Amino acid sequence: MPAGFLGTRGDVLMDIVVLSFLVILPVLVISWRAARAAEYRRHRAIQISLALALAVVVTLFEIDLKLSGGIFTLTRASSYAGTTLLNSLIYGHMLVAIGSALVWVPLVLVSLRKFSNPPVPNAFGPTHRVWGRVGMLLMMASGLSAVPLYYLGFAA
Secondary structure, eight states, X not given: OOOOSSSSSOOHHHHHHHHHHHHHHHHHHHHHHHHHTTOHHHXXXXXXXXXXXXXXXXXXXXXXXXXXXXXXXXXXXXXXXXXXXXXXXXXXXXXXHHHHHHHHHHHHHHHHHHSOSSOOOOTTHHHHHHHHHHHHHHHHHHHHHHHHHHIIIIIO
């Protein structure tokens, strides 16, 4: 397997996913601030862009992960392979990543139907606000957990 540019044993798609989180996390904050400032058109554009970018990156990553034999195969050369620390990071990351997808993807799709274009506040707003915060927190936890997972699984 070719070495990635960040880790000594990681593959390039894994590197791209980790780097994308370095961009996605601040963009999530920018999107949240746009919504708080009633810049709903900007918030919508950012969320649609993030959704499309993540759909491509995560799909390619999952295909690569499957073809490579899975995360435990990819991390077996790590000095942390098989440890409670690395395994906890893997399972914890999977939990918040799946949780964020289960919240965020339906929220984006439902919001596209429930809000007009351009978006304006309506009766769906309070529900959107609650689930948006949950999705954002899960997405941030996913991004933040990816960094130590990546380091311990591929660089250490």
